């Protein structure tokens with residue numbers, strides 16, 4: 001398994017990487033680099049012994065964050081203390097994990113920053129052991145591993161082969177790519193295993209003539225993040241996307257379209273589906289009299305006649321076997337009232353409404369806040385990066401989809 005992960009496989013995931021004091025610490029910068037290539041934020045915490053094998057400066061340079069090593073550091077405690085570090089992490093990755101560190105972890109010790117963070121965190125722990133084969137085979141180590149596994153700690157490796165000490169056997173740390181793949185696999189869930197989801201994202205472009213068009217500020221970021229989150233939840237995802245500059249989400253079937261009519265056609269051709277999520281900012285109108293040749297400049301006024309585009313959401317909700325349908329509403333005021341109105345008018349199952357035009361939220365922004373509304377309930381998903389918010393939204397979609405199926 002040598003391939004790098006797709007660029008968004010760990011998008012916005014917060015990985016707290018503990019580097020403990022073994023020879024394989026020299027591979028830690030590669031682990032950091034590959035985690036970041038896959039979109040993760042990486043905070044490195046070193047054990048005091050790790051400093052004998054690799055410098056904090058190297059890990060700081062590749063992680064882009066200050067490396068932490070001291071438990072009793074007044075300045076660091078005031079900025080992001082050990083408890084905050086523990087809360088910050090989505091996952092704690094220990095690579096390399098020494099025999100000694102695993103023993104401390106098993107005992108629940110907290111005598112350095114790394115072990116204290118492990119004890120204070122609810123995040124899942126993944127350890128990539130690395131040690132001499134005799135240390136690995138020792139009953140003390142094996143006993144520690146069994147106790148940790150029973151407590152939910154996951155392990156990546158070790159591999160077997162020739163070791164730094166000249167011996168041959170089990171105890172080599174896995175390669176960085178394998179450790180990153182195991183980290184990404186921790187986030188795979190089976191909330192929507194095998195469920196077919198059709199999703200639209202991005203803006204549409206309505207041509208005025210062959211070189212000009214009317215469009216909107218939608219970047220597609222929210223839709224693409226939802227597509228990724230749905231895939232992580234086990235869904236079979238088809239994404240019908242208007243023009244964006246975003247990389248295609250991994251493991252998702254992507255269908256590129258330009259106009260609202262193209263999008264309508266692409267969606268209707270892919271029904272039936274189990275869930276439909278309409279995040280695209282579809283143009284309500286198109287130009288009726290779009291010119292087939294470029295319109296030349298003149299001194300007289302130019303009139304464009306706008307005619308309504310098909311209402312994709314309504315068409316899907318009215319189809320023969322309507323899927324569980326989720327619409328998006330971008331509102332500038334009275335979010336909940338407008339969203340409830342949309343829910344009724346379009347006869348859909350759920351509306352995710354956001355306030356656009358606010359500071360740093362909505363179109364084109366990296367953050368968002370959503371008010372999710374269904375017939376007999378609602379939930380506010382507080383401001384977060386779109387990638388994180390997408391995962392929370394998918395949890396709500398899965399919950400309401402299951403509730404509808406149980407009815």
Ligand SMILES: Cc1cc2nc3c(=O)[nH]c(=O)nc-3n(C[C@H](O)[C@H](O)[C@H](O)COP(=O)(O)O)c2cc1C
Pocket residue numbers: 019020021022023024047048049050097098099100101102130131132135
């Ligand atoms: C040159 C050298 C290499 C070492 N390599 C490893 C190793 O690969 N794995 C291991 O478990 N311990 C190894 N050790 C022992 C650890 O450094 C030692 O147990 C230390 O206390 C680990 O501290 P930590 O777990 O807090 O990082 C090595 C020691 C030396 C001197």
